[in-house]
Amino acid sequence: MRPIQCARHRFLPAVIQHAVWLYPRFTLSYRDVENLLAERGLDVSYETIRRWVGKFGLAIARNLRRRRCEPSSRWHPDEMVVRINGGRMCLWRAVDDEGEVLEVLTQR
Structure with a gap:
């Protein structure tokens, strides 16, 4: 997946992409995503994740759709x-x- 442009953010683009991907993929709450990231040693608030989803969610969804394989002819x-x-x-x-x-x- 192409990295998203997230200049002036405290966390790496890979962390932001992972948090934004977790939220809709597994129908988790923002607090659930916060807890999953905390288990990996990342201190991110649920409010920050909510902002990331609003800001980067559409761009990440477009990247994922672009990556999706075309169905075979059979x-x-x-x-x-x-x-x-x-x-x-x-x-x-x-x-x-x-x-x-x-x-x-x-x-x-």
Whole structure:
């Protein structure tokens, strides 16, 4: 991933990118991200992480989308029956030959 431009920030760009990536990737709260970084010896407040997400989140998301691989030309549908809230549903997935899930659909 291309490093983000973060001049005049106390932390390295890699730390900022990692904190901003953790927040939406694992649906963590800002305080959870703060605790994960503290386990690695980084003293960053949840408010700082919130500012980073607001400032750099969109740029990092664009970089990640640009890096995403294109699906291969060979794919197959995968069907399974699942129970959701006590009802039977059909779960359809389109999977390419490398195992990447392209689309998911749930029907009654």
